[in-house]
Amino acid sequence: MLSGNGDLSSTLIASISQKVEERGFYALWFGETTLRDAGVLAGIAAFVTKKLVLGTSIINVFTRTPGQLAMLGATLSELSGGRFTLGLGVSTPSIVQGWHGVNYERPLKRMEETLKLLKKYFSFERFNYQGEFFSPTNARLKLRSSPRIAVAALNPKMIQLASQHADQVILNLYPVEKVKYVLPLTKSAESSVMLYCVIASDEKALDAAKELLAFYGSSQAYARLFASFGFSEEAKAMLNAWERKDREGAKRAVTQKMVEDLMVLGDIKLLRDRVKQYHEVGISEVLIAPSPFGDFLGNIKAVVENY
Template structure:
């Protein structure tokens, strides 16, 4: 049995209320999950929801996965991380990522460019802010001087994780961040990216074991096996086909170029059933956890046992109902 931690990745899809998300975090806490991660896309903002969760839980860790770094200044991200660390009594972990041009340009109206450099500078500025020292930074994108937090610095300073799918972004996480958030990776694909992470750690003169690897897995553990697999397949196809080119390229990079291109082309061409059919059962099981509770537990345990994985994060397909989310949280709880 792996000693990887078990986290819950609260739904990216719209939930009925903030209280529903709080209740999901409370449920995870009661079952022994290590941390509740919350994404931020174009629904509720992560900060308000995580504050509510922090106030209504006692022990479970909380974190952003991910907070898009183009939608806030690095100084504001540092202030926010400091405040969330305070209100959670030290339970906060900051997950950052560039997101993609579809969200950043079409939703935030901000130009998306050079995400690697922007990520590095943001991490470096945030580290200075949360240290409580005066911020002095001269970068390509950010030039800061003369201010420091007007409140006590968080103690301990929150860890900073970075999400990434490509070799260079994962290398960057290994070099500059405290953790890496991995997603939509097969076991073989994960091995390749962990090699990138280790190379980055070496470039930063760091121990790779000090960089926490959190693998996010789309999960549905339901008595209705067909329903579980259908909603996870639909979720996978939506990301590969409908969320720009990053997920398509990520899947192609792992040896599934034909599948990736078919899903992308057919999803955008309007024949979404063909896109769904392109994702075989075998591939679905390489990327996600979907089936009966017994099948899903066995599959999640296999992912948790992979070399280099420090935590597996149970996430949910977009079409999952609140009841199906609760059922899956229960079924995949830590042993």
């Protein structure tokens, strides 16, 4: 999985996609924050690969309408020959409201309405819909190609919603021992987890790992998630630091145990072992995500060439 925070050129994305396929990986996912469009990157990868499963992890549901998402999903499904998964999420207020300038309102309801409308668009029948956010009239998707749908979920309500309306649930920053508590909620949906990694163990690598977790710790949703995993004091300290605009303070609040539990910091063997542990507790797919903080390209190369 290539994070949306990592600044890689589109040409380099194409080259990495080909290398990932050559190395025998099953899938390649693209994140999106405030740099490059994940759908466009997936399209580039679709054009230069033949078998690699492709997906977005994730596109937020606030800045594109369900109709736009349906067109995007259909186009990429067509382009890839059915290899595309449309991964959606609610992102964070700092990205949706702060960067895009769109009100961050009722994320659970927004996701529910988006998923219901996508189902209608991908029925390829004409329909009317009256919702709280969207009310399309006499709408029909003419491009008859549909992707799989995945939803990024942190809390039980979003996990349950995803299990009802999507093909796949994507967890993020979940310790192995906590996965078993939420897997029953995924029901028939495929369960997956995003696993960040820094393939090194020196001080610079530790700093990069802490910066990644501090970045997520700026979000109230992730702070609550971290607290639910037993990191209440760390989560509170990170939020307080971000309120003071103290980025270094937020990093200092990240403990060694947080790094060890929530991601991988170390060598490829440690990464392989963690992936195996996730599979053993019932996770179907692990989205290995080289950390975009620190040596992003070096992390990618280490995973792609040595895993």
